[in-house]
Amino acid sequence: MxxxxxxxxxxxxxxxxxxxxxxxxxxxxxxxxxxxxxxxxxxxxxxxxxxxxxxxxxxxxxxxxxxxxxxxxxxxxxxxxxxRPSLKRLVNATGVVLHTNLGRAPLSRAAALAVADSASGYLNLEFDLAAGERGSRHVHLDRLLRAVTGAEAGLVVNNNAAAVLLCLNTLAADQEVIVSRGELVEIGGAFRIPDIIRRGFARLKEVGATNRTRLADYRQAISKETALLLKVHASNYKLIGFTESVSLADLAELGKKRGIPVMEDLGSGLLYDLSGAGLPEPIVRKSIAAGADLVCFSGDKLLGGPQAGIIAGRRDLIQRIQKNPLTRALRPGKLTLLALQAVLGQYLKPRTLPQNLPVLGMILRPADEVKRAAASLCRRIHKLWPEARAQVLPDQAYAGAGALPEEAIPTFVVALKPKGISAGRLAAAFRAAPVPVVGRIKQGVFCLDCRTLLPGDDRLILEAVTTIAASPPR
Structure with missing residues (x-):
């Protein structure tokens, strides 16, 4: 029918x-x-x-x-x-500074202007202006990378996983790479260090135990087939208790004695010392100074730039890596190089860096300042939508993207608890705003974390509140 x-x-x-x-x-x-x-x-x-x-x-x-x-x-x-573009600007009110799902590091104004100024025209990407002939895109950032890392040379590829893969394939294809069992990490998206090593056509040799690895373990494992000693920073987890690990300086000394390069995968790529703020994270320059032959790190994490993988270290090794055909497959585009060039240039003025680089500004922003911003936002939300029952609460923010996993950063949030509206529905309503606002839900309450707000984000939040107040979700 x-x-x-x-x-x-x-x-x-x-x-x-x-x-x-x-x-x-x-x-x-x-x-x-x-x-x-x-x-x-x-x-x-x-x-x-x-x-x-x-x-x-x-x-x-x-x-x-x-x-x-x-x-x-x-x-x-x-x-x-x-x-309608699928990618769109949004407000990060999650309290996670380097939110991988939200694009990690927001670019500084200098980087954004550098891209906008040159992207719509031609530029000397692979053209030597002095010689009037073909050049290399890799020369543009080499000097800056040397200045900010203390390394002999630097190379940029499209992300840090690519940087690690390229180094392994160049230096250790069909040979052994020695890594501590405690450093065989998963770096996100189900990509694991053992898998990267295999894809680089190298052979993994594990040493030590998950919680304890000694220098003697590396020494005993070295053979004629050993091409690389790899140290991986455990950026997204922390081992505590009965543990022991080998310092980079000790491993570098062993590598030098045995004629084997030592490489460190730092991941987060910190170039600015945060220890004064009580945030211990290894710095690239210190790894180079400790004797690492190569250091790999990300451009869009604590460095505060665009997505990129950066390799810094010995010039002879960098030159070998540049000649690998994979380097062309993994090379960065002009927009990445423009943005990264601008960000690295800002590191030459360290005193003004927290004011000019959004990532560092968010992390180092005094808690009292965040509290005042939250109080101001709370008052304005109350005027627009009294039923939201907005209030300021203390909370904890995080760096994110695997950086400083155990180090909470004091913050303040604006908690919204309108009657009859669940936190999930309220969160969905904020995400549906013309400029989406992404907050977090904690203990059944929708919160807007003011530590990760950029200048002007409060206005966008208030516009979303106005829209929601006119037609509250039910």
């Missing part, structure tokens, strides 16, 4: 070619690719067919076919969705 009931509506669906001849669709064809419009028409008709089978009803036109106006509306909606 249901099939018989559906049959008239199914017959009322027009053919694709008929829809393409409709005047409003023909107007679309003037500006847009015919193949694209045809595919959207197919999708609309197929979707309508499935809905009819599930019992949906549709408006019919004078010709007995499904209304052409309705069809055009559906096709236009699909076109709008296709044209």
């Amino acid at each position: 249901k099939k018989e009931k559906d049959a008239p509506l199914l017959r009322a669906l027009p053919a694709v070619d008929q829809v393409l001849k409709l005047p409003p669709i023909e107007a679309l064809l003037v500006d847009y690719d015919r193949g694209l419009i045809k595919e959207l028409v197919r999708e609309t008709i197929a979707d309508s067919r499935e809905k009819i089978k599930k019992g949906a009803d549709f408006p019919l036109g004078p010709d007995g076919k499904i209304s052409s106006d309705w069809l055009f509306g559906q096709i236009s909606a699909r076109m709008d969705q296709l044209l």
Whole structure:
């Protein structure tokens, strides 16, 4: 019976070619690719067919076919969705400074301006202006990297996993890489150090135990096949209790005696000393000074730049890596180099760095200042939406992206507890704002953490509050 009931509506669906001849669709064809419009028409008709089978009803036109106006509306909606950018600016009120899901480090104004100034035109990416001939994109940041790390040379690729992979493939393909069992970490997205080593066509040799590794373990494991001693910073977890590990300086001394390069994967890429703020995280320059032959780290974590993998160390090793064909496959684009060049340049003025680099500014911002910002935001939210029952509460923020996993940063949040609205629904309403606001839910309460707000974000939050207050979620 249901099939018989559906049959008239199914017959009322027009053919694709008929829809393409409709005047409003023909107007679309003037500006847009015919193949694209045809595919959207197919999708609309197929979707309508499935809905009819599930019992949906549709408006019919004078010709007995499904209304052409309705069809055009559906096709236009699909076109709008296709044209609407999926990536969009949002407000990070989560309290996680380097939120991987939210793009990690926000770029400094200097970096954003550098990209905007040059991206729309040509630039000397691989052109030597002095010689008037082809050059290398790798020369642009070498001097800056040497200045901020203390290394002999530097190289930039597209992310830190690529940097590690490239070093392993260049220096240890078909040979052994010795790593402590306690450092065989998973670096996120299910990518594990043993997997990276295998993909680099090197052979992993584990030494020590999960909680204790001694220098003697490395010494005894070295063989004629050993090409690299690898130390991995345990950035996203911490071993406590009955533990022992080998310092980078001791490992570097062993490597030097045995003629084996020592490489450290630092991950977070800190170039600015945070120990004064009680935040212990290894610094790239100190790793170089301790004797590491190569150090790999990320550009978009504590460094505060764009996504990139940076290799700093001995010039002869960097030169070998540059000659690896994989270097071309993993090379960064011009936008990355422009942004990173601007950010590294800011490190040459360390005194003003916290004011000019958003990541460091957020991490080092005094708690009292965050509290005042939260109080101000709370008052303004209360004026716009008294029913939200906004209040300021102390809480803890984190660096994120695997950096400083045990080091909580004091912060203050604006907690919203409107009656009859669950925290989940309120969070969804904020995410649906014209400029999405992403907060966090703690103990069943939706919170806006003021430590991770950028200048102007409070205005965007208030705009979202105004929209939500006019039509609260139920």
